[in-house]
Amino acid sequence: MLLEAILIALWAGIIGIDLYNGLTHIHRPVVTGLVVGLILGDVTTGLIVGGTLELIWMGMVPLAGAQPPNVVIGGVIGTAFGIIAGQDPNVAVGVAIPFAVAVQGLITLFFTVFAPVMHKADQFALEANGKGIERINYLGLVILFIFNAVIAFLPIYFGAEKAAAFVETVPQWIIDGLSVAGGIMPAIGFAMLLRIMMKVEYIMFFIVGFILAAYLELPILAIALIGLAIALYDYYQNKHKQGPTPEEGEITDGI
Amino acid sequence: MASNHYQYEDTTSAQDLPPKQIRSLAWRSLLLQASFNYERMQAAGWLYSILPGLRVIHKNKKDLSKSMKDHLEFFNTHPFLVTFIMGIILAMEQKKEDREAIRGIKVATMGPLGGIGDALFYLTLLPITASIGASLAVEGNILGPFIFLIMFNIIHFGVRFGLMRYGYRTGVKAIGKLKEGTKHVSRAASIVGLTVVGGLIATYVTFKIDYTWKQGESELNVQTDILDQIMPAMLPLIYTLLIYWLLKKGRSPILLIGITVIVGLIGSYFGIM
Known part of the structure; x- marks a missing residue:
């Protein structure tokens, strides 16, 4: 044996x-x-x-x-x-x-x-x-x-x-x-991510993500896409406010 | 810590990595979970996978050290799809992108890919191929295990190596265009990242009270009748925020892991979790 x-x-x-x-x-x-x-x-x-x-x-x-x-x-x-x-x-x-x-x-x-x-x-x-x-x-x-x-x-x-x-x-x-x-x-890992990434101005996005999963039970991919939609809106809003610099005008065409 | 943007000592973009090296990094990604642990999960295996690429990209020792330290932060995704993130991140490193943007993209992609990978491989590919193999094996047919392994791994390795190349090419192309708006990109990446983390907490932290309070005829289940009525996933959120708060107070993650084990044992001993 x-x-x-x-x-x-x-x-x-x-x-x-x-x-x-x-x-x-x-x-x-x-x-x-x-x-x-x-x-x-x-x-x-x-x-x-x-x-x-x-x-x-x-x-x-x-x-x-x-x-x-x-x-x-x-x-x-x-x-x-x-x-x-x-x-x-x-x-x-x-x-x-x-x-x-x-x-x-x-x-x-x-x-x-x-x-x-x-x-x-x-x-x-x-x-x-x-x-x-x-x-x-x-x-x-x-x-x-x-x-x-x-x-x-x-x-x-x-x-x-x-x-x-x-x-x-x-x-x-x-x-x-x-x-x-x-x-x-997994709570420990997520808390460590929060510690690295969290700023007061971002709390609202964290809350939205939580609600989408907890109440609406959306899959993570859907939540990421919603996050992406918000981020894109925010990105172009910010750029619009500052007025596009010449180089940045070029970027807008690319995306 | 987050507000101090790191300035590279050597800001010039590195040369493209040769295809042979890209392939060898995909091989290394097989060891993604070699040093898996509850504090950083796949972080050290992730760093192991991209390390030779980082060495080529960052000739400056201080830049290399900073990059290595960043990549030791908590990381967890699906082990087959990780090569896509590797490709994109290496492209960003190569272009000497803002470190916060690199972190943001990493965190924003790992969650969704984790979910997609589970659905695709563990809930679809594995059950299909394994049930074909097992159905032959239970009849004593020796081909069962072989058919399972061949079907499963053609797709496994195809995805692993294909995504590595695809991620890197996409990264190199897309990032050249984004380079100028780095601050906005960092912010956008942080927004996606934190939205995802909010969702991850509600989805993947399992913290439930399993106790039913009985009086006469009436029964009250603490989890479904009380806690879920106030707010679903309330305990996972509270516990994560508690850990977050303790981390900010400077408590070590190891201590917090130990506390979590004790919480589980106590909950189980008294039969309430």
Whole structure:
């Protein structure tokens, strides 16, 4: 089992990177099913379980930073369990989902603790040190690889059922709480943007954007287009007031 | 901070980037989310993606440092469509555009492209190609995964590389014309940017109270019966403004992220969120 567990761990590490970087989507369960099936010597079962998991994860995609149950670990553990235990694909799904949810909680945690590294990045930028910036990004990749490889290795080597029992000892409120926090988290990024861009004269546009989304529930593209319309009006109004300079007359023709 | 316009030490426009370099930057954009985190999201990966271009454009070390620092500010968009923004921004950098205009365009484009990308790729392309692949796989057909990967990636890489070229060409052409009215352009970009940020807060910050107050026969859901009646997306707005206020007070983003995790845990523990 050791060799198989190591090979599966390597695959999990690679597709753990692909989930966020590369995005060739070899991390989808339909592909993982084939690969884990090859490693464990039962391609047909691998394909069937992988395909079943794929259909379940179809709607679970990372939309705007909201994190669904982790598809990498869900796919790997689900397929491996389905083949090793010779279980029905739907039972494999039942084992895979709690793992996937718990792992996504851990990834939320990782995205949180990686934030301080950005201050090191600021320092590299100040020194115009490009190599430093590159190293920070490679560090992120290495951590993703190791994290996914280890998480995949342990349950397969020690037995998926034992591991599932362990996951169930983590109180539900902690897992739920991390997911709630993940939903609120974009507020921090938006507040930082406001801090950079906001001036008193712009508050009205911010309010308009908010109302369009909150009350009228318009999609972001529609809101951006309305913002663009206001901006164009404002742009030509201002230019009109000042009177076009010779060079600016030329610009007006161009747009 | 925002009112001080940065003056480039070297104001001459740089040469056009060769097509080979443009392509290599599109390859680098594959690592956009390598250092993803909740403070800046894709910022360091974004800087990584355009970095070789910036190095060619800004020979002056102080200009390069200023540009790198600006590009470490919060950034988040769809990872396939990011190359379009890269193209435009590199064109602006090359023409030594006003730094606030560069920031404004970046912020104004990342939100809409994020939404379009989600709709196009995660809600349309992925379900279609993956369901074709999965339907073959569940019958034990080994072609399933391959058909999925080929269909998906032809479109994925076509979009990624095509938009890089298109964004850069559009940027170089359009910006030459805009150069003179930089102050107005900055203002226009800020208007679009802030309108979008207002919309993003209401759309993507999920902050809900999940508690129903019961007395006898009557039930009162705090979220839908009270808060939403006062104003939809009220809690996301209040929380974002609270964070904004704390940031202005000089609190560190890390502390605020920590507080947010604790808020989530407390809310979940008491079963009210």
